[in-house]
Amino acid sequence: MLHLHDTATGRREPLELREPGTVTMYVCGLTVYDVPHVGHGRAALAFDVLRRYLEFTGLRVDHVSNVTDIDDKIIDRAAAEGRSEQEVATEYEEVWWQAVDALGVRRPTEVPHATGYVGKMVALVSELVERGAAYETDDGVYLSVDGVDGYGLLAHQSLDSLRAGARVEVGEQKRSPLDFALWKKAKPGEPTWPSPWGPGRPGWHTECVVMSLELLGDGFDLHGGGIDLAFPHHENERAQALCWGRDFARHWMHHGMVTVEAEKMSKSLGNFTTLTELLERTEGRAYRLLVLRAHYRSPIEVTPATLADAVEGLARLDALARRFDLDPSLSELDLAQAREAGVDGGALDAFVERMDDDLDTPEAVAGIFELVRGANSAADAGRTEEARGTAVSVAVLAGALGLRLVGGGPELDEHTAVMVRQRDEARAERDWARADRIREQLEAEGWGVEDTPGGTKLHRRSG
RNA sequence: GGCGGCGUGGCCGAGUGGUUUAGGCAGGGGCCUGCAAAGCCCCGUACGGCGGUUCGAUUCCGCCCGCCGCCUCCA
Known part of the structure; x- marks a missing residue:
């Protein structure tokens, strides 16, 4: 059984499912206001690896990942470029899916858009106001964090210490600096939806709690995203669910950040590297291998050097596929099919053991490379059948991680x-x-x- | 200031209280090859600093230094 590090408990926990056989997971997607950067690519890869592994072991996965298509940044960009918010959102969402496809990431089973759920968000905010958990101010509706049981769970901090670190904006009417907006009253020129508090739009944290519970139901299995989302975004989603009287996520999984020259990748720091750019220069599989060779919770460095390293590693895998003319369909097999097809049980068991241990892809990849050497050695020694069997297990296991090996010769002009x-x-x-x-x-x-x-x-x- | 995490051989990056090594990339030597490529074999004896616990610590504890993330929008 898969064990994952749970951000809420800070420990490795067995992934116990609400309903045996099906995993329900909600992964925070992105706000489509610009081309994606390499960090977004890692996020997609991290949860793709999780999903593929779950499916590999025979589970069904309901994978919901949202697109935030209304947000300050989208509004700013639309205003600056003189077009509609929808045009901006549509353009960048398209770029995003192209990148997702180029990375070989399976698309989510469902992709809710925030703008499609505003009515339900208004209903939630109303309910929270009625219950006395939220209050209205001149510029919006806020959730009062003080009464929320266990607020700070994901931040691993007490309410007091969070409050001590909070920055207070001048002129705010919030009762606590930690209170957050559920609803933002419209400023002139902004897109709006009607509400009991006048025209406005939902707050970001409200979008995800509504869409996750709506599509996956109470007590869904896993909620995830980048570690930077743990607080305040996920904390605030949880707070709303609690005040709403709903059971929220059973497990919390967060992956590490991408750094470039040891600094977090971000636009404001000016070291922004787009995923689109990366995928023009390097194939998606190489980036996947780079991501797989570090643990999902560790930060990774994406630089020309680390990418080149991954390109060479990938070449070694492809060379094996060429040598043995491995069938591409091998990378689509799941565990049961692989066993049926006679793939070496020892290799499969070792792989599963490593992956069950909090998705230890670095060890899993190391194991695959050991199999590569084993296959080549056996072939060099003339042990053809053994060599072939080992090579097949390489293709199957790499496939389970989403790495399709490119063997057979290309079409030549x-x-x-x-x-x-x-x-x-x-x-x-x-x-x-x-x-x-x-x-x-x-x-x-x-x-x-x-x-x-x-x-x-x-x-x-x-x- | 608070919380979380990290510092491993040329580089990336796992892991472990001691006996035989992660793995990859790069590099050196050898084998194979017409020469290459691919592949195989061999080679580096590394764990930020200072103390402590221990028969023994890179691995546990403390302190220090450096770095990163979060506490504001962020994958």
């Missing part, structure tokens, strides 16, 4: 195919000078060239 033929002729005639000349030209055109018993084989060198 006529020009390239002719060169390959000419090189094989030259080699057959032992005309090494000519063979080498052709090889150099192929390499200059971005091909990796390998001589095999079957003649010249090409593969794309990615970088």
